[in-house]
Amino acid sequence: MDAQAGVAPVNGAGLEDETRQLALLIRSVNDYAIYMLDPEGYIRTWNPGGERIKGYAEGEIIGSHFSRFFTPEDVATRLPYRALEAAREQGKFEGEGWRVRKDGTRFWASVVIDPIWRGGELIGFAKVTRDITERHQAQLRLQETQVQLAHAQKMEAVGKLTLGLAHDFNNLLAVMVNCLELIDIRPGADARMHELVSVAQRAADRGTLLTRQLLSFGCGHPMAMERHPVESLLQASMELYRRACGGHISFHDELGRTGEIDVDCGQLEAAILNLIVNARDACREGGAVRLRSSIWEGRSPYAPEEAPRAYARIEVADSGPGMEAEVAARAFEPFFTTKTVGQGSGLGLSQVFGFATQSGGFAIITSEPGRGCIVALCLPLVREQAHVQ
Ligand SMILES: Nc1ncnc2c1ncn2[C@@H]1O[C@H](COP(=O)(O)OP(=O)(O)OP(=O)(O)O)[C@@H](O)[C@H]1O
Ligand SMILES: [Mg+2]
Structure with missing residues (x-):
């Protein structure tokens, strides 16, 4: 704990007795909120650490219920009251969770609550909170x-x-x-x-x-690598992609201007076709499939230790039912399929994954049940020989 220099002695007194020394110590603590609650949870004392962490001055918080520091979700589950009950019954409550500052921002708090007994009667709680966000x-x-x-x-x-x-x-x-x-x-x-x-x-x-x-x-x-501008490569096969979508789904191309990539054109076409066929299969009841291209700058999620760089991001987005988290986590594995026997071998996305990796890039899935699916191929842009600073 950091002791704050130059704190005035409580009531202007010296350090004569233990109670005063303790009060002085607590009032000098700046990085822990240390305060007392009455048996119902109303705030009775406050310290500079409380003001620094939670943003309330002593005058505006004394007398308030301590549940005002909790998120509405935690108040709805009665967490503040359960914490006091646990402290009373088990002699201590310790926990971590989100709390709310005066300005509405949230911080991750480490909390300890101790009951205070006098002659067998509960007279309040001592509460220590740390901001460990x-x-x-x-x-x-x-x-x-x-x-x-x-x-x-x-x-x-x-x-x-x-x-x-x-x-x-x-x-x-x-x-x-x-x-x-x-x-x-x-x-x-x-x-x-x-x-x-x-x-x-x-x-x-x-x-x-x-x-x-x-x-x-x-x-x-x-891989038969050739250097091509991304958009002309995509344009060259656009009719094929459109037809692969079938008549019951609308197909949109939204191509940005990215740059050149070194790529095996046949494999790129096969990968995009795999994605479009997946999107078509997902949109059984109709829907929309979009082929987009843009520039994406950052680190590969598969190699976070590498320096960030610029990629051509080619994505196929559909408005279908999306994937459950467990499906998305396994979708790139070979032979993983949710389709019935004969309808899918579970190799489409593994081709996409392998092709992206072998091309020096990566593939990522963004999907949630009911919110469609986006599979993005990120392939290194040639113009980006130097890494992004
Ligand atoms: N656009 C999508 N929307 C929802 N789920 C998808 C989508 N694309 C893939 N999936 C899920 O991922 C699984 C694996 O896809 P993958 O393309 O590897 O194999 P498949 O389509 O089942 O078979 P194959 O491509 O070999 O014919 C699919 O079975 C499906 O559950
Ligand atoms: Mg497939």
Whole structure:
């Protein structure tokens, strides 16, 4: 505690007795609100720490009920009264929570309430409050970073596993496709044989497509990088995107002016198509899908330790039902789908994720149930070779 220099002795007296010394000490404390309540919770004493933290001068707060420091939500659940009850019954109440200053702003408080007994009778409460907003916010930031780090590590581990499997399957499928071609051209094969071979070839082609998406997720797909202005790339495929949306949904392009990116154009088109098909599937009852582009400056949430830079942000937003938090948290994982068997393989968003990562950028989902969904691809802008200061 910081003792405030030059505080006048209580009632102009010296430090003769313990009570006066204690009162003087409390009145000199500046960074803790230390005050007394009567048994009903009305404020009886005040100190400079209370004024500094909560903004009320002694004259305007003495006699008020201490519930005025609580948020309306906490008052509605009777928290101030429950805190006093707990202090009375258990000998102490300790807690943390949001409190309200005189000017209406909120701070995160650490609170201790002790009951004061005299001859078996409760005569009031001693209350100590500290403003620990900065520590609380630092803790929240740390937790958020830890969650993001854990998610990034999980995606990296799943990516490595997927990449290994996808390479093996690719090789096996290549052998199968070659053998099927040889069987098909063998003399003497009848119509039934050709039919069976073509069914097997279609299945192998589908398998090849799936493994290609898995390779994309694992960042193992070879990238054919070319430099293009973002908006001309998007414009070039706009008709394809519009048609992918289907007739029951309105499609809008809202392209800003961003700049050039180094990108595999085929993979970018595949990623945007995956997002538009997802948006179309989500908007079963109709709705709107928007393809937007803009500049976004900041840090990748997957690499918060890196310096901020400028990205081309390409987003597909829909007015569909949105995602539950648990779905959004897992949506980029390969094979995660909420669609019925045959309707989705759960690989669309993993291709989007892998493509964005392999391009030096990242993908993020912003969605809430009932409030639509936005999936953004952030790809590094070429003009931004130097990092944003
Ligand atoms: N725009 C969206 N609105 C609501 N939920 C979505 C949206 N996009 C994706 N999802 C959810 O994320 C899940 C995973 O999407 P992803 O594209 O990876 O797979 P899929 O669409 O189910 O199958 P696939 O794309 O392989 O055909 C979806 O099953 C769905 O639950
Ligand atoms: Mg999909």
